[in-house]
Amino acid sequence: MISRIKGTNDIIEDSKIWKWLEEKLKNVALNFGFVETRTPIFEATELFNRSVGNETDIVQKEMYTFEDKGGRSITLRPEGTAPVMRAFIENNLSSKGLPQKLFYCGPMFRYERPQAGRLRQFHQFGVELIGSALPIADAMTILLAIEMLKAIGLDKFKLKINSTGDEKCRPNYVETLKAYYKPFLNDLCDDCKVRYDRNVLRLLDCKKDAKYAENAPKITGYLCDDCKAHFDKLKKYLDEMEIEYEVDPSIVRGLDYYTRTVFEFKYPNLGAQDAIGGGGRYDNLIEELGGSKVPSIGFAFGIERLILALETEKRLPEIEGLDIYVISIDEDQKIEALKIASALSKYFKVDVDVMGRNVKGQFSHASKENTRYTVVIGEEEIKMGLFTLKNMKTGEQWKVKLSEIIKIVSGSGEADTSDA
RNA sequence: GUGGUUGUAGCUCAAUUGGUAGAGUGUCGGACUGUGGAUCCGAAUGUUGUGGGUUCAAGCCCCACCAGCCACCCCA
Numbered sequence A: 001m002i003s004r005i006k007g008t009n010d011i012i013e014d015s016k017i018w019k020w021l022e023e024k025l026k027n028v029a030l031n032f033g034f035v036e037t038r039t040p041i042f043e044a045t046e047l048f049n050r051s052v053g054n055e056t057d058i059v060q061k062e063m064y065t066f067e068d069k070g071g072r073s074i075t076l077r078p079e080g081t082a083p084v085m086r087a088f089i090e091n092n093l094s095s096k097g098l099p100q101k102l103f104y105c106g107p108m109f110r111y112e113r114p115q116a117g118r119l120r121q122f123h124q125f126g127v128e129l130i131g132s133a134l135p136i137a138d139a140m141t142i143l144l145a146i147e148m149l150k151a152i153g154l155d156k157f158k159l160k161i162n163s164t165g166d167e168k169c170r171p172n173y174v175e176t177l178k179a180y181y182k183p184f185l186n187d188l189c190d191d192c193k194v195r196y197d198r199n200v201l202r203l204l205d206c207k208k209d210a211k212y213a214e215n216a217p218k219i220t221g222y223l224c225d226d227c228k229a230h231f232d233k234l235k236k237y238l239d240e241m242e243i244e245y246e247v248d249p250s251i252v253r254g255l256d257y258y259t260r261t262v263f264e265f266k267y268p269n270l271g272a273q274d275a276i277g278g279g280g281r282y283d284n285l286i287e288e289l290g291g292s293k294v295p296s297i298g299f300a301f302g303i304e305r306l307i308l309a310l311e312t313e314k315r316l317p318e319i320e321g322l323d324i325y326v327i328s329i330d331e332d333q334k335i336e337a338l339k340i341a342s343a344l345s346k347y348f349k350v351d352v353d354v355m356g357r358n359v360k361g362q363f364s365h366a367s368k369e370n371t372r373y374t375v376v377i378g379e380e381e382i383k384m385g386l387f388t389l390k391n392m393k394t395g396e397q398w399k400v401k402l403s404e405i406i407k408i409v410s411g412s413g414e415a416d417t418s419d420a
Numbered sequence B: 001g002u003g004g005u006u007g008u009a010g011c012u013c014a015a016u017u018g019g020u021a022g023a024g025u026g027u028c029g030g031a032c033u034g035u036g037g038a039u040c041c042g043a044a045u046g047u048u049g050u051g052g053g054u055u056c057a058a059g060c061c062c063c064a065c066c067a068g069c070c071a072c073c074c075c076a
Helices: A015-031 A045-051 A057-062 A081-090 A135-151 A170-187 A190-198 A200-205 A210-214 A225-240 A303-312 A331-344 A359-368 A379-384 A402-409
Strands: A042-044 A064-067 A073-076 A100-109 A121-130 A158-163 A259-266 A275-281 A296-302 A324-328 A350-352 A373-377 A387-391 A397-400
Touching: A015 A100, A015 A121, A015 A135, A015 A303, A042 A045, A042 A081, A045 A057, A045 A073, A045 A081, A081 A100, A081 A121, A081 A296, A121 A135, A121 A303, A135 A158, A135 A225, A135 A259, A135 A275, A135 A296, A158 A225, A170 A190, A170 A200, A190 A200, A200 A210, A225 A259, A259 A296, A275 A303, A296 A303, A324 A331, A324 A359, A331 A350, A331 A373, A331 A379, A331 A402, A359 A373, A373 A379, A373 A402, A387 A402, A397 A402
Parallel strands: A324 A350, A324 A373
Antiparallel strands: A042 A073, A064 A073, A100 A121, A121 A296, A158 A259, A259 A275, A275 A296, A373 A387, A387 A397
């Protein structure tokens, strides 16, 4: 037997839940004026090296990179923002006016050790608000994310925000942090020794060396005036919208392109993989990718993690069953049943027997499929020109015409004939 | 990538010191030859994750690999 690749999933029965979830998220985004984008699943490796950052874990060890037959280096996208920004530049979207409000939904790939809530192919729903440097754009983005969580019935999330500064103030902070950590350098874990040179900010969220991070200088104390004003204003906006949040200086994010605002949504009882979504501002990314300077902000949710959260909350939607199952008594009525089902399928979700089950078996199957009504066709019905319609919940049944079936099942009429 | 743990029917799990693999549930059928969800009866389904090894004999012991889970790392 050939089995699926480690860290991937077949979504079969759950596809109904996925569809429900994606529709909900999509509708919120559409109602806020966002437009769906679909960019390729693979991109030039260079795109991620330059945007996500050469020193990040994603680029260093998690990318699915290969050479195609033309000798080009290709990478399966590990995240959604860089491809969308590439498309923004390539399609000259800024000429259509700013802001551009885009969303995307699809698979991402990272080569990591799988565990619950962490897969090698996983799915993200992401939103990008492109073109504004104002804190009101941050507020709108975060509001949108919260509206989405509420729309699917998740309300126990924790919003954590932080500011990582910009090119003016971050270098100072990095120096300050290095100076602080220097005396402990030999005591730090091996990972942190490497991080010290590569990306000192990462030291802050190391669990092993948390004791040093506690007393480390906080970036919020080292922001330049502009960054501080931006952050203060965002907090004020969130307060005014009565959005609860926690300022968490350890939120650094693992992608290099973030500037100023970063945020994460955590959800309780999900184990170690409890971040259901996250995002931030990226004011220099488009410029770094060869476009003009277009400040932007965005975020992404992990679909699998949202579903895990819904499971822990027991908030998964009830999957609707069939409206009508058309039952044939004998072989003779099989084709008639199919014709009737076909006519009814214009209005309802319908099914007929293709397994040659007897009457009892067909009822039983209809029941198992959560069917609302059954229509029975036998010799008797064909002779009378009427069908037997049965309400599977109440057990009531009537002899009715086809037009009557449509009325009753669609809920716009009661049966006007009785006895069966 | 590191450490730990688990893998038996579609699903949940049994199987004594190593001695020919079982139950519940689900599926299908019958009791009920035109009526489901209740009850009773019956049937089918396994290379015990894969491949080696030890042994008269391996689901059980040993090795390797694969996969899941937990934690690290990191993030969605």
